[in-house]
Amino acid sequence: MASNDPEYLLGELKHVDPTLLKHCHVAATTSILEISKHNADKSTLSTFLEECKFDGKRIDIFYSEHQNSHVHKVNQPAYLITLNVEIKGSGSTDDINFSCTMEQLQDLVGKMKDAAKSLEKETRT
Template sequence: MEFSDDSIKKIINNHGINLLNDETFDNLLSFAVTRICEEATDKTLAEIYGSEPDLVKNAYTGITSLFVEAARHDLGIEKLSESLNSSSLNKEKIEKLCEAFEKNKERFKHKLEIVGGGLPHLVDVTWKLDYCIKSNSTDSVGMPIYHVSLQTTKYGDSKFLKFTCTLQQLQELVHKLKDAVRHMEKLAN
């Protein structure tokens, strides 16, 4: 979805954010930010309802959609404010939305990063060469063995993947990694 002024107008107008009174809007804005950031709260959406539960539910969906899409497209506060000005929201609500987004943009982006099933990033590789003279199954082996440790990070958590391989297996691994690098370079060009 391209994030344009028209899409912002649709979010605002189709979800009835402009129809909320100021108190309900403030409570809903605070609740939406808390829920996107997955923080513990003692409030529920039902406590914000008042006499119009469907309107509040729709507006909640609109506010969360606005924040998530703006964070996903890395929208600046100026662009968001400019786009909201072209909608039917009053200036006070626009300022509150922009302030809440600016204050929490990095947290929103962080939550978006951990939603996907992305692969871990390789950070470091260490290896050690041993020479196996004898094993339990044979009297004489006489071959080098490599102990490899890969350090990876995913969502800030560091993990180690350790394995042992022969010279031939290590050469195959290096060859496959070089093939992958060449393939990625082709895709980049």
């Protein structure tokens, strides 16, 4: 094993095929996302986890953890923005990534239009 291997490969799981671990991780993540996406109640979740061979105690633990860390629906779009900016004097560029709501995006567009108008006025003078 290389020194830059993930921690899980150094512990109890070091004898498990890394590809199999990745597939298991993807399956678990996908299941959790689907459960959250469909806002599954406890009985639906229990049925699903029983089919996955979870015992009652693990189902209860999973459900309580899911409920404690579950993000409530906002029902509002979020926009992921990437601005490619040029670093003054260097000629190189950098990306600025952020997310915003519709109102924040509209505010940003308004401010950018104002900045463009100001630059236009300055270049005419």
